[in-house]
Amino acid sequence: MRPKNVWIRQLQSTSYHTDNTASPRNNSVAITIFSTLVTARAYKAPHLLKIVTYVSPYVSFNIKKTIMIINLFQKPTEKCPRCLGKGFVDNDDINRLNKKLEWASGKCAYCYEKGKVNKLTVSNIPADLSYLTLERTKIERWKLILGNKKAKKRAKLYQENLNDLINHISKQYFVGELDFETIADLHFARFEKHNVSVKEKKEFIKYIGEVVKERKEKFE
Ligand SMILES: [Zn+2]
Numbered sequence: 001m002r003p004k005n006v007w008i009r010q011l012q013s014t015s016y017h018t019d020n021t022a023s024p025r026n027n028s029v030a031i032t033i034f035s036t037l038v039t040a041r042a043y044k045a046p047h048l049l050k051i052v053t054y055v056s057p058y059v060s061f062n063i064k065k066t067i068m069i070i071n072l073f074q075k076p077t078e079k080c081p082r083c084l085g086k087g088f089v090d091n092d093d094i095n096r097l098n099k100k101l102e103w104a105s106g107k108c109a110y111c112y113e114k115g116k117v118n119k120l121t122v123s124n125i126p127a128d129l130s131y132l133t134l135e136r137t138k139i140e141r142w143k144l145i146l147g148n149k150k151a152k153k154r155a156k157l158y159q160e161n162l163n164d165l166i167n168h169i170s171k172q173y174f175v176g177e178l179d180f181e182t183i184a185d186l187h188f189a190r191f192e193k194h195n196v197s198v199k200e201k202k203e204f205i206k207y208i209g210e211v212v213k214e215r216k217e218k219f220e
Pocket of ligand 1: 080081083085086108109110111112113114
């Protein structure tokens, strides 16, 4: 599944591009990367070798992470907690995980349609993590699984931005008693979005309607 609509998709840009800093490549990092490569070879895992080479500039390695990565290559045994093994997130899953205002149905971004995941994934990524959609790169997913602090921070920021957007709309409608059109204009002004097309505005107004419908009980 992807974020519900283009407006939610854009939220990531406010916090997403802050972390491309490679970890300092000091000797101990180099040594642990080397030992990972040696272990990967011993395990006869060419795909692991490839991934280690690919992610090494991004993740600082240590023995614990090396073991975690090796564990990831074991056959996944756990039923995907997001799609319940279907490989597809439908409206029932979206309701169950309370993501109606956040996700659109589609391929499961948690298990990549496999229906099963590794234990490590289940223990490190909550099934309802809003940030983990098909929009994320594989590297970002790896970082989340391995508990990378910066990736976790991006996920947290994304959720905060999303909550902020939904709360803003709700307050403007229920407390400020503004109409959909005005709320949309204020939103575009807030995010400095100029030259918004009629179609984009229509889509956002539709989203405001969904927020109002979902939040009605809370404000009555
Ligand atoms: Zn799944």
